[in-house]
Amino acid sequence: MNADREANHDMTDRDIALLLADAADGVEIGIAPTQAVIRGGRRRRARRWAVATAAALAIVGSTGTIALAGLPGEGGHRVAPSATQPTTTLPDAFRDKPQRTTLAIGTDHGKQWEVFIDLWGAPRDETEAQAQLAAMGGFGEQPAEVRTASGLVGKSSYFLRRTVGDDAAGTIMFNTVKKFDPMSGTDMQAAATPLKPGGAGPSRLVVGQVAKTAQRVTCTWKDGTKTEVRRVPAGYGVNSDEQVIRPADGSPVNWFVCLAPEGTAYKSAEVTR
C-alpha cells in the first residue's frame, strides 16, 4: 500500500505521456482508406442537400424571414435575411464558439433526441469572421447566405438543430443577420419536420421562435389532438416529460418545441396566449 502511494507520487506528467504514447502504439494503423473517406464525404454533402429539398418544412411564420435547413452556401431553400427594423443583437461574446441552449429532450422509439440552439456572436472584423467560420465548420454549422468569411462581419448567426440517437445533428432552422427581426404579439416563425434528421415520414417535430411575451403555443395535429406548451423562465429544467417555450441564452426571441404523438403529424401551430 505504502509502496503504491510512493509510486503514485513518483508518477510524473511525463510518465503519463510515455504511458499514453505506448498505449497509442497498440492500435493497428493500417492503410488510410482515402477513397472510402472521400465517398463518405460526398455522401454527407449529398445528404445535406437532401435535407434542404426533402425536409418539407411547413413554415407557419407571420413575420420576417428565416433560412431553412439545407446546406448553407449551396443554394438550399431559404429566404434572404430581412433588413427590417432592428431590435437586438447577440452579445459580443461567443464569436469563436456558440452559446448553446438545450430547448427540449425526449425519447422516441428508444432513442434519445434533443433539440438545441447554437447562437454565435457577430465577428468584428474579417480575422474574427474567418475564425468563426472555421469554428462553425467544426460544429457542422454553415451560415446562411454567406460564402466568404467577410460576409459574417457584424452579423450574428443561429442554428436550431436536433440529434436523434447517435446520429449527427441535423439543422432545422438557421440564419445569419445583422439584427433579429422584431417579434411581438402572436408572431411566430416555425418549422415542422420529421424527428430524425434527413428522415422521411410524418412531420412530427415543430420548432420555432415567438415573441418574448408569448405565453402559450398550441400545436394542432392532423388527428385533431393538440399539444399546448407554456412559457417557462430562463434556467427552467429541461426534462423529457415537458415541451415548453423557453428563452435561449443570447436570443432576443423565445423558442418552443412540440412533438406530435406517434401516428400523427403537424397540422398547424399558433400563439394562443
Place this chain on the structure above:
Amino acid sequence: MGDGKEARDTEFQSFVIGRWPRLMRTAFLLTGEQHAAEDLVQSTLEQVYVAWRRVGSADDPEAYVRRVMINAHARKHRRRLREFLAPKDDSGLVREVADTGDRIAQADDRGVLLTALAQLPARQREAVVLRYWEDLTETQTAEAMGCSVGAVKSNAAKGIAKLRAIPGLADMVTSGGGK
C-alpha cells in the same frame, strides 16, 4: 473548375494519408478500441472533406480536424454513463502478436492504461489525451474541446489524478513503463 475540384481532392488525399496514423492513435486513446477508432477517424475526415475547400486553405487545418474529432467523440458519448469501450479482456483490445513474454507483458501494460482511460468520463479523457498525448497547450486543448481553459485544467487534473491513483499504472512506471 473541374481541375480545381480534382486538385482539392488530391490535396485532401495527401492530407488524409499524412495524418491518418496520428489520428488513429489519438482516436484509439479516446475510444479504446480499434474499430471505434477507425470509425471515429473516418467519420471525422468525411466531415473535413465536406469543408475541405475552406479547411485546406486555413492556417491550421489540424486544429479544425481535432475540433471535429473531439466534437464527434463528445457527442457520441455525451449521454453514456459508461462507454462501450471499457475493455473486457486484453485480447480484444490489443492486437499484438503475443509470441514472446515481453510482448505479452507490453500488451498487458497497454490494457491497464486503456482500462484506466476508459474509466474516465469522456471530457476528462479528452483533456488528458489532448494535453499529454497530443501535447497541446491548455489553450489549444480548450479550442479543440470547445470549452474554457479553466475547464481543461479541471478535467485534465481530475483525469490525471484518477490515473495516478491506479496502482497498476504506478507499477508500470516503477517497473520501467510499458517499454
